[in-house]
Amino acid sequence: MSENRQVPALCTWIENGPDESWTLQVDLPASSIPAEAAPEDGQEIFVDLNGVTNRRNVPGGIMVRRPAGDEGGDSVDGAGATRYSIELAVPRGYRGALRFLPVPRGLQVADRPTWLDVLAKGFVPTGDHGLRTVTDMRRKQVLELAAPDARPLNWTGGSRAGAGTSGREEEGRSDVDEQVITLGSSPRWTWIHRPQRGPASAPVLVVFDGERFIRGGLLTGIDELVSPPSAVIAIDHAPVGDDGPDEDAAVGQRADDLVMNPRFCDDVLALVRQTAPEVPVRTIVAGASYGGLAAAFFSLRHPEAFRGICLSPSFWESDDQGSRIWDLTQSGSDDRSDGTDGESESHESEPLEAVAHPTFCVDHGTLETVIADSVAEATEEFAARGIDIVSRPFVGGHEYLWWRELMLVRLAEVLAE
Numbered sequence: 001m002s003e004n005r006q007v008p009a010l011c012t013w014i015e016n017g018p019d020e021s022w023t024l025q026v027d028l029p030a031s032s033i034p035a036e037a038a039p040e041d042g043q044e045i046f047v048d049l050n051g052v053t054n055r056r057n058v059p060g061g062i063m064v065r066r067p068a069g070d071e072g073g074d075s076v077d078g079a080g081a082t083r084y085s086i087e088l089a090v091p092r093g094y095r096g097a098l099r100f101l102p103v104p105r106g107l108q109v110a111d112r113p114t115w116l117d118v119l120a121k122g123f124v125p126t127g128d129h130g131l132r133t134v135t136d137m138r139r140k141q142v143l144e145l146a147a148p149d150a151r152p153l154n155w156t157g158g159s160r161a162g163a164g165t166s167g168r169e170e171e172g173r174s175d176v177d178e179q180v181i182t183l184g185s186s187p188r189w190t191w192i193h194r195p196q197r198g199p200a201s202a203p204v205l206v207v208f209d210g211e212r213f214i215r216g217g218l219l220t221g222i223d224e225l226v227s228p229p230s231a232v233i234a235i236d237h238a239p240v241g242d243d244g245p246d247e248d249a250a251v252g253q254r255a256d257d258l259v260m261n262p263r264f265c266d267d268v269l270a271l272v273r274q275t276a277p278e279v280p281v282r283t284i285v286a287g288a289s290y291g292g293l294a295a296a297f298f299s300l301r302h303p304e305a306f307r308g309i310c311l312s313p314s315f316w317e318s319d320d321q322g323s324r325i326w327d328l329t330q331s332g333s334d335d336r337s338d339g340t341d342g343e344s345e346s347h348e349s350e351p352l353e354a355v356a357h358p359t360f361c362v363d364h365g366t367l368e369t370v371i372a373d374s375v376a377e378a379t380e381e382f383a384a385r386g387i388d389i390v391s392r393p394f395v396g397g398h399e400y401l402w403w404r405e406l407m408l409v410r411l412a413e414v415l416a417e
Contacts, residue, residue, distance in 0.1 A: 051397025
């Protein structure tokens with residue numbers, strides 16, 4: 001057994017064999033817990049390692065408290081310092097988010113309200129822990145953790161330790177046009193960026209959860225591409241208001257937008273045509289989770305206009321009529337339009353396959369079981385309808401740290417075709 005101690009202050013990777021999972025040893029000094037997050041009487045500390053630990057088995061992520069003077073207590077704070085420890089089995093090649101959560105002592109399985117309350121109190125350690133701090137899609141700070149054999153990233157966007165920006169702060173860039181635009185049934189923030197080196201004939205890129213990806217460095221990454229898109233339209237889903245973001249309303253609006261919503265799809269198509277009327281090629285539409293589902297839906301509804309990048313797509317979902325995503329490959333919906341003045345496409349009643357072939361790529365995590373199962377089911381259903389997709393797995397969970405990477409990797413691939 002060999003040991004690779006990359007992060008002495010917090011994490012130790014232990015190799016058990018070339019084909020076996022890593023053992024990850026996590027040692028959290030009590031002195032590095034922020035004062036406002038310190039566990040109270042009746043609380044324990046849960047290691048939230050995306051895809052490895054979860055709310056359905058809370059005891060599997062509980063750290064053991066080792067009081068001052070306990071044998072082996074030679075942490076970064078010195079011999080005998082109080083610390084919290086745990087060992088976890090982690091798949092080879094893993095990359096994911098790490099943070100710590102105070103949870104009620106004895107909790108076995110957390111229901112959704114309990115878990116949301118716990119997540120709101122999550123923390124990352126203070127001091128020099130050797131891991132990069134990133135702001136995730138819920139505006140929370142997490143640590144980026146990668147196994148020693150994880151493949152290198154092409155895109156290393158994200159926040160510095162202690163940093164975090166709002167997408168609205170991009171308005172300081174002269175090449176970003178920030179607007180409030182009504183799409184679907186409500187106004188929302190939209191950012192339009194035209195890369196300087198983007199050829200006028202290159203595709204437009206539409207990104208769902210736009211503020212979150214912008215905050216993660218999306219526009220900077222796109223500007224670094226050899227041949228970027230002609231324009232980027234980043235769409236947020238939180239209702240616009242004067243009192244700041246309403247998280248509950250944002251969740252509902254996001255689901256309404258992205259779960260196979262024909263009106264939202266057609267309105268986005270109209271926005272693309274208004275923004276870049278001269279671009280002759282299909283728009284690339286990209287998103288993660290519900291956004292990945294929407295990217296596939298856009299390609300199915302308007303295959304002549306959109307091609308999709310689907311990251312961890314929620315193919316398990318159904319629309320208001322109970323239809324799954326593959327059911328929409330059989331024919332266009334009765335109310336399809338090009339989003340301009342309500343006029344219908346000439347091929348409205350024809351099968352989608354007779355007009356253009358839906359095109360989208362799919363990536364999913366090996367540790368996000370529900371998503372992986374639904375992707376496998378969708379692959380078979382699409383194949384039976386004449387649409388072949390190849391899903392590419394990554395070693396991780398439902399994970400922003402992978403999505404921000406794969407968004408640009410797949411974009412570069414499509415642009416190079």
